[in-house]
Amino acid sequence: MEGKFAYVTTLLIIIWIALIYSPNITTEAFLEELVAGVIISIGVAAITSKNFEGLGIKYLHPKRIAYFIAFFFVFLKEMVKANLNMARIVLSPKLPVKPGIVEIETDLKLPSAKLFLGNAITLTPGTMTIDYSNNRAYIHWVYVESTEPKKAGEIIKGKFERLLKEVSS
Amino acid sequence: MNSYFVYLILSIIAASIALGTYRLLKGPTASDRAVALDALTNITTALLVLIAVLSSRFIYLDVALVYAILAFVGVIAIARYLEGGL
Amino acid sequence: MIEQILDYVGMIFVFIGSLFFLFGTIGLVRMPDLYNRMQASTKTTTLGVLSFLFGIGLMQLQWMIKLLVIALFIVLTAPVGASALARASHNAGIKLWEKSVVDKYEERKK
Structure with missing residues (x-):
């Protein structure tokens, strides 16, 4: 307290x-x-x-801070990649989109960790968080590659979730 | 800053604002207009910072900051209204 | 000398930022439905503002702290606003594009 x-x-x-x-x-x-x-x-x-x-x-442990900084840099890199990807989609004459809303599961417990995951998903390649209910997230995807929750989750949140788990556990 | 460079930046921003305004006026639903307004807000924040640099007044940055905060509150208010919670 | 170099690097960042504004608003006009438009405009204009403010900060090094505060604020709030707006529009009954492949969120509500 x-x-x-x-x-x-x-x-x-x-x-x-x-x-x-x-x-x-x-x-x-x-x-x-x-x-x-x-x-x-x-x-x-x-x-x-x-x-x-x-x-x-207890959240100021040096290891957690190091993982958070790693998360931040991965996030920046993914964000630049996302934007180049989006620019390519927007400028190509045929508009290659195949949109849909998929469902993924997350193991994160802390609300703030979930918030960071949601924000990171929104700002990275072609995906946008729409809603959370308990440990399920609903993601809008510009180019759906898989509708299976496990596989889609691995593609969408793979790296971020591993780093955030180290920060928040 | 080179003045030709400023003109270049301003013309790119003017083109983006024109495109955003097109969607703001045409957008079939209220949400489309809100999204267009959100994009225009981000552009306006950048423009306010550019004005601060061109007139070299540090205090104008506060205007940009407050504008960004109020825009966020506005978007949340529109979302609450659409969901029927306001 | 160093100031000159920083000035030019800053100009490049500012230019990239304003190009991303242009891409975002082109996406806003071209994309077929609300959710795709939201994706195009939110992502690109957020990175655009980041790049723009960072470039201006390189030109005026003393202003960097305040500009980074503004940039941090925008990065934290833009995705929250977009998510809130997307969820509200979905609950208000705005449909996805007819060529969308799947809508798990609609299935859950039934």
């Missing part, structure tokens, strides 16, 4: 500093803003921190 509160407060203060930073701010003004930010962060964290799941000091 206490860990969660400290975690949310620190996160809010970091976001606040990123927002108030500007190239030629005076030290005095920066300190004033910082004090206001600390007070507001503590207030907001006191009200909201009990609603968050999957936060806490």
Whole structure:
């Protein structure tokens, strides 16, 4: 409980500093803003921190952070690939699409891990998360390669899920 | 920045906005219009940042940030409305 | 010298970003149904904004932190908004394109 509160407060203060930073701010003004930010962060964290799941000091283990950074880079690479693919589909005269909504299963337990998986699926090649119900996700696919949940899942979420499992387990 | 380069970028963005506006006006359903509006919002955010650079005012970046936040809230509100929860 | 090089690299990123806007809106006009349009526009304009902001940040290095905050915010919210809109439209009864091969979500609702 206490860990969660400290975690949310620190996160809010970091976001606040990123927002108030500007190239030629005076030290005095920066300190004033910082004090206001600390007070507001503590207030907001006191009200909201009990609603968050999957936060806490134990998630700051170096191994988890390393896997999260790996996830981020894989995500960036897949995103660039997705966009080149989409540009190719959009510009080709015959418009090679074969759309459909498929169903896949995921083993991830934490809601925040599921959110990251869903966002990663939406921004990568030809797939878009439409809905979650428990551990099933419904994915819209521009070019359906398989309607079998296992096989489709392997194609769509393969790498991401393995990395996120290391982060969240 | 080279001014020819600025003209090039602005003309590409103008073409994209024209195409997006076509879908916004024609779109058969309300959701099509919402999707077009979402795309136009992203383009407008980039345009606001470009304006900030051209007039070299750091403070204009806050406008872009607030615009992006409000656009997200707007899309969520439209989605809630379509689902009948508003 | 280094500033010049960063300027040119930044210009390349800005150019790529605006090209992706163009591709996204071409997809918006050409794709046959709502869900495909959503895929085309969401993905490409998100990467477009990322690339655009990163390019501007390379030109004005002092602005980089704020630009990265804006970019991070857009990357986190764009897919959430798209998913919410897609689910709402599906529940509101907007059909897939008639040549779609499968719709597991419709089957589940029955």
